[in-house]
Amino acid sequence: MSGHGDPIPMTSVACGPLRGTAEVPGDKSISHRALILGALCVGETTIAGLLEGQDVLDTAAAMRAFGADVTDQGGGRWSLRGVGVGGFAEPEGVIDCGNSGTGVRLIMGVMATQPVTATFTGDASLNGRPMARVTDPLALFGCQAVGRTGGRLPMTLVGARAPVPVRYVVPVPSAQVKSAVLFAGLNAPGQTVVIEREATRDHTERMLEGFGAEISVRETDEGREITLTGQPELRAQHIEVPRDPSSAAFPVCAALIVPGSDVLVPGIGLNPTRAGLFTTLREMGADLVYENERIEGGEPVADLRARFSPDLRGIDVPPARAASMIDEYPVLSVVAAFATGQTVMRGVRELRVKESDRIDAMAKGLRANGIDVDEGEDWWAVKGVGHGNVAGGGLCESRLDHRIAMSFLILGMASNAPVRVDDGGPIATSFPIFEPLMAGLGAKLSRS
Template identity: 60%
Template sequence: MNAPQPLSLRAEGPLSGTVTVPGDKSISHRALMFGALAVGETVVDGLLEGEDVLSTAAALRAMGAEIVREDAGAGGEAGRWRIWGVGVGGLLQPATALDMGNSGTSTRLLMGLIASHPITATFTGDASLSSRPMARVTVPLGLMGASFTTAPGGRLPLTMTGRCPAVPLRYVLPVASAQVKSAVLLAGLNAPGRTTVVEPEATRDHSERMLRAFGAEVRVEDAPEGRAITVTGEAELRPQVIVVPGDISSAAFPIVAALIVPGSRVTIGGVGVNPTRDGLLRVLAMMGADVTLGQQREVGGEPVADITIAAGALTGIEVPPEIAASMIDEFPVLFVAAAFAQGTTVMRGLSELRVKESDRIAVMAAGLTACGVRVEELPDGLIVHGNGGDMVAGGATVAARLDHRIAMSFAVLGLRARAAVTVDDARPVATSFPGFVDLMTVLGAVQSPV
């Protein structure tokens, strides 16, 4: 077991510069999976090479897909990935358990793929992933004919056996979740007839966009219960060339860092600004943030822009609960931004945060309190009393609880703390943003010895 890697950042002056962030994690997972189900060669540029996405690649290789990374160029840019797929319905029985590491996305989406194949697979993961509930996925996939044996509480390790042919269904999501929606749609690709998922609120739509690009028949329409997405099964996917935009969930950290460090001005190039993912930008605009989008264009069917952020005053607001689904992963760092706002920021409708890599509401509340920020924990959210832009006290060592977004959020908080804020273990950052510390250093942050 590797030793913990503590992390503490500080700002000795304004942050400045133009940078790019790693490829979008959600799109990277899906590019690998859909490429593995296509017949022929799919090429992916800009793939996020974090541990979560590499877990997906390893699992797909174990089930018959050939996935190869070409060497990066001399400039160190991301390598090009080539995937030779097995076709819808062509996944093979893996010889060993599939180790998902820390990746909930890999686990839930791959369960969807396997659900309509006549194979058995066992999923394992680290301590954080093994604490996360899987019933939200096993229930609808069970209705399609898959069977499951799980650890107590419906958790990993989990063994599933798919069914072929699977039973198509119409499933209304109890809670808006892009992972559950995508898992059911992926199962539906190899089920006869039409499989429909109805979501009460729109969630990230990368699966729908990319499935269409690969040639699947996908229909999206309004339904009495919300937004209905239908995929026609026994699909034949065509290989594609995919360019993965920068991940807005990763960009969130330098965005908030630039907002809270006086005098800062930062540009982040080539970030995906899909309207089902841009909630953070909309909320920050409501708070008065100086955030502008330049060079707006479309790359591989996804809207992309260069985001420029200038430091300035923020005002506390009540965040509309309906916006939560479009920024659920960005709330931890929004809690940090709210700590420096004038007045109180109220955030509700965030029950999903309690079942992420950690209970992100409880862990953020505890860490913020330890650093001198006044907060009130709600069953489904957090109230943060801002300090009007002053520095926070800091001086705490915060437990990241094996959660990459918690670790990065408190590293950003430390940029505006009187005394050092130390994250107890930054190793989980590699799951989604392996170059986080290097990027922050390029912008002017300083890593303190711990």
């Protein structure tokens, strides 16, 4: 079942060359954070290019529930009149975050140091995911959490009335955990310090600084140390959201495996903590070029041109790169099926606790389409068969996971037999224009 309605079975069949310009939506990570930080300002923040997928819309609704004035101006333009740091009102109803693990964890962080109580829930997928990774460090501030067995939603948080700053070493690489702790530190006196042994996406640090928070980053023997001074007055401003590299991954990867393809994906954010997939694809021999490289809103941006690449080769992806491409491993494993030789992906334990167990979901789906896959607790390996040799013909479970659904639909675009997905409904959570965008390039997708 889709988390937002009845299941939508979909089928993808082999198509002719994909050609044209793929205008992918705004970056989801930045969209979430822009709404949250805008709600913590005094004055009006405006946002252009906001991703209007269901995940982000759920975060917008949550900010309204906590007292911010959030207005959809149309065309991806939104405005917020915030309540200031520490100014959240107690919501009247339950906060429904749908399918968004990022949304719920970041919002929990913000409210953890405010004197309000709120109950959070989500769809079946989100309610099955662990929240202790966030609620444990939030408890150090004085926040209390009561949820289902295993630290799962629905869950009620009682914000700290007299929060204290913390020093926290993130046990496993996670931008969500790091960001939740930093957001909690906004309304705690003194300095909150977060140490991560491996760098993760740094949108939170960049945006906090841009909104006027006092934040510093330095390398230490323990790792990357981020220090935030609490109780700042954040500055309302205008935010231009760059296009999402995680969404760009799908038309880019499709172009690499469909013969004759030439696709331009403009204005993609290339923050170095997010661009690991594109580095990996080039190492595999992909014809992928950065054009018109520039800086927009403090973030590196470029237009990506991807062309059919018949001589892709399998590689060992460095484990240290995992944090910069954690959401892109499913579609990378699809490209790996069309490469010659084995592609090994290690250090990816985080994929076991995303929207679904993504290692298990991709392994089973690839096997159903004739591809051999080996897997372990924190790794998996795809044995590529080369262009023209992927059998296809399988039915794949999306497991309420948007990236799993899209990855298998990309697989079908170059397989010898159609690939079916049991439910494409979750795609709307992050990439609501996926179907028309891919069809406009020449893909053959159908709902059945």
